[in-house]
Each structure stands twice: as structure tokens, then as C-alpha cells.
Amino acid sequence: MYATSTQKRFWTFTAEELEAKRDALNQAYIERHRPFLDSDDQISMFLNSDEEKLFCRIVADTGIKFGKEFKPELPPAVRWTALMYYKRFYLKTTPLEYTPKPVMMTCHFLAAKVDEFIIRTEQFVRNLKNGEPDKNAELILKTEPKLMEYLDFQLTVHSPFRAFEGHLIEMKTRLPLIDFDLEQVRKPAMEFFDMALAGDAMLMYTPTHIALAGLKYGLDKLSKSQDLLNDFLYKFLDLDPWNSREEEKQQVMKLLKKIESVVTVVLEQSASVIPQTVTVLQNKVKSLSAFLKTKLEPKMKAIPEAPTDNGVMSDDSDE
CATH class of the missing domain: 1.10.472.10 (Cyclin-like)
Structure with a gap:
């Protein structure tokens, strides 16, 4: 169960928490190497977070x-x-x-x-x-x-695929008058899940929210009305869209806002990286790798308690 999982307790973060973690790791790495630098100007050779x-x-x-x-x-x-x-x-x-x-x-x-x-x-x-x-x-x-x-x-x-299958079945059951084949949603939804692999959505949102975002993305790709998803969310939360109290309507709007935020994060973070940006980074990684091997490693090896790097860096651009 996701609700009691280690994924929820230890591996789900806000965007701010992820940024803080990465910044701290980056700074710690640089600080471990600082004593072996000839000057602080050489810090610019390291990658930032x-x-x-x-x-x-x-x-x-x-x-x-x-x-x-x-x-x-x-x-x-x-x-x-x-x-x-x-x-x-x-x-x-x-x-x-x-x-x-x-x-x-x-x-x-x-x-x-x-x-x-x-x-x-x-x-x-x-x-x-x-x-x-x-x-x-x-x-x-x-x-x-x-x-x-x-x-x-x-x-x-816990991945979103089981939840997605459940949502699809539930949508077919609870909205039987839909005038198109809901299976058409599957292809664009799976494309959405593929896009989600590129960024941090899986570290930020629950599998259910990601699955619902895939459903929304699929419906949008099929040019279906937003009302269709809204109707389903009322059913999903066991609410009556015609006889709901204001706080219940706010509950649906809150869930919809969460789903839309998942879609936004996935689309933004899966955008293709500009080739020139990749080239610049690859060149910096190569320069840093050479600097570590020729300048820092000899100094670090001369001191037994000094930190050592665990892998040879490469640009990792090929397959």
C-alpha cells in the first residue's frame, strides 16, 4: 500500500526540498576538494547543482x-x-x-x-x-x-500504471454514457508517463495523482471537454456534482489543481535540452575530469585520509 510505503515516508519531496538536497550535495563535494585547490578561482571548474x-x-x-x-x-x-x-x-x-x-x-x-x-x-x-x-x-x-x-x-x-488502469475501469463504469472509446486515452497517457520519466514528478507526487494527470493529458490530446474529467473527479471522490456543499466542490477543485500541477511539471521538465547547452556541459565535464585526474588526484592520493572519487567522469552522451 502506498499510504504506508517507504516511498511516501522517505522518497517524496517538494520542489524546494529537492533543490536543497542537490545544493547541499554539490557544496559538500566541492568543500571536500577545496583544500587541494591552488586557489578559489578553480572552484569555477566544478559543476554547480x-x-x-x-x-x-x-x-x-x-x-x-x-x-x-x-x-x-x-x-x-x-x-x-x-x-x-x-x-x-x-x-x-x-x-x-x-x-x-x-x-x-x-x-x-x-x-x-x-x-x-x-x-x-x-x-x-x-x-x-x-x-x-x-x-x-x-x-x-x-x-x-x-x-x-x-x-x-x-x-x-509504486508506479502510476496500476492506478491508471483502475481509473480507466472506474471511468468506464461510473460514466457509462461517454460517447467515445475510452481506450483511445491509453496511448497518449502512456506517452505522458514516458515524459514523466525525464523529470522529478515521480519524486514529488503520488502514483494516483500522476495516473490522473495521465488521464487528463490523454483526454486533452483527444480534445475532450474538461467537464468530462470534472464529472469523473466528483464520482472518484463519491460526491454528487449537483448537490455538493461548497467545501466538497473545493475538494474537487483542489484535486484538479494538483493534477494540473503534475501535468505542468512533466511537460516543463521533459522539454528537450538544447543541443548547444549539452555541448557546453559536456566540454565542462571533460575539462573537470581532466583537472581531477591530473591535478587533484595526485594531491589527494598523497594524503591517506583525503576523499577519493569513486568513478571516472565522462560526458555520458553516447549509448
């Missing part, structure tokens, strides 16, 4: 494509779980500390196991277009324990 978020987003887009093209086809819930793991992981650490691509691969591998989509390691790595299969398998198996640790071993993820 917004750039780290974009870095993760670029790899998320690659991961979403990987999940779509995976053979055999991954169920939508597995892909949702994988992206949820990925986003949760980077609320505990930064992409400067653990390069995102191996983490993304491992998130899909772990999600398949947790959601009981049985696939052998050898079969899984055949879907990876770069690297040698044996080395990819070794890297995934090496990364998996750290991933689970950073997830606090809380691996159950």
Missing part, C-alpha cells in the same frame, strides 16, 4: 531510450522503477562522485530483478551498445551493492 542536474538529465534521456529499445521489451513498471532508483541515488550523492552511465545501467538491471522480469546478466548486457559484455557485466555487478546501499535497501516502487 543546476549543471549536475542537467548532467543527470542527459543520461536519463539515454536511459529512457535504452529502456524503450531493450530486448525483450521491458514492462513500463520496470522502466519506471529503474528511473526512480536513478533519481533516488542522486539524492544521496552527486554525478561527480559516481558517473551516471554505470548507475543507469545498474538501475535497469536491479529494477528488472525486483519487478521479477527474469533476464540473465549475459542477455542484459547484450543490449548495451558500448563496451565489452564481460566488462559491462562486471561493472553492473560491482555497482549493484552500492546502488542498493544508497537506496537504503528500500527497493519497492
Whole structure:
């Protein structure tokens, strides 16, 4: 049950809380390296928290494509779980500390196991277009324990798909006079859920709210009247639209506002990243990677208690 889940208790945040977490992780990473800098001017070589978020987003887009093209086809819930793991992981650490691509691969591998989509390691790595299969398998198996640790071993993820199916059935039952096939809503709704993989909606809203947002998006794409969704929400809340008290009407309006906020967040955060922006960030990541390897790592290795970076950074732009 979502109401008593670790997802609700430990992994649901406001936009402000997410920003604060990412800012704190970014600053902590920079502060660990500050003693080894020649001057504070070199801090500008590090990514800020917004750039780290974009870095993760670029790899998320690659991961979403990987999940779509995976053979055999991954169920939508597995892909949702994988992206949820990925986003949760980077609320505990930064992409400067653990390069995102191996983490993304491992998130899909772990999600398949947790959601009981049985696939052998050898079969899984055949879907990876770069690297040698044996080395990819070794890297995934090496990364998996750290991933689970950073997830606090809380691996159950509640996706919007079951709720969406329930809403669709309920809508067919409670609004029997609808003059079109409600199954037409499914395709645009699934497209909406795919778009939601790119951003923070899964960290901010309940599965039910995301499912209702998918329903609204689907109805909007079919150019159906807003009144249809409003009527359903009254039924959903067991209210009579004709004999409701003012506070009950406000309850429906509050739910509708929440659904609209989900749609807004998903559409805004799934917008394509400008190619020039990607190129600029990739160049900065490469420069930082070279700086860490040639300038900072020798200094850090000379001091036993100094922090060390856990992964070799890359631009992660390829598949």
C-alpha cells in the first residue's frame, strides 16, 4: 500500500526540498576538494547543482531510450522503477562522485530483478551498445551493492500504471454514457508517463495523482471537454456534482489543481535540452575530469585520509 510505503515516508519531496538536497550535495563535494585547490578561482571548474542536474538529465534521456529499445521489451513498471532508483541515488550523492552511465545501467538491471522480469546478466548486457559484455557485466555487478546501499535497501516502487488502469475501469463504469472509446486515452497517457520519466514528478507526487494527470493529458490530446474529467473527479471522490456543499466542490477543485500541477511539471521538465547547452556541459565535464585526474588526484592520493572519487567522469552522451 502506498499510504504506508517507504516511498511516501522517505522518497517524496517538494520542489524546494529537492533543490536543497542537490545544493547541499554539490557544496559538500566541492568543500571536500577545496583544500587541494591552488586557489578559489578553480572552484569555477566544478559543476554547480543546476549543471549536475542537467548532467543527470542527459543520461536519463539515454536511459529512457535504452529502456524503450531493450530486448525483450521491458514492462513500463520496470522502466519506471529503474528511473526512480536513478533519481533516488542522486539524492544521496552527486554525478561527480559516481558517473551516471554505470548507475543507469545498474538501475535497469536491479529494477528488472525486483519487478521479477527474469533476464540473465549475459542477455542484459547484450543490449548495451558500448563496451565489452564481460566488462559491462562486471561493472553492473560491482555497482549493484552500492546502488542498493544508497537506496537504503528500500527497493519497492509504486508506479502510476496500476492506478491508471483502475481509473480507466472506474471511468468506464461510473460514466457509462461517454460517447467515445475510452481506450483511445491509453496511448497518449502512456506517452505522458514516458515524459514523466525525464523529470522529478515521480519524486514529488503520488502514483494516483500522476495516473490522473495521465488521464487528463490523454483526454486533452483527444480534445475532450474538461467537464468530462470534472464529472469523473466528483464520482472518484463519491460526491454528487449537483448537490455538493461548497467545501466538497473545493475538494474537487483542489484535486484538479494538483493534477494540473503534475501535468505542468512533466511537460516543463521533459522539454528537450538544447543541443548547444549539452555541448557546453559536456566540454565542462571533460575539462573537470581532466583537472581531477591530473591535478587533484595526485594531491589527494598523497594524503591517506583525503576523499577519493569513486568513478571516472565522462560526458555520458553516447549509448
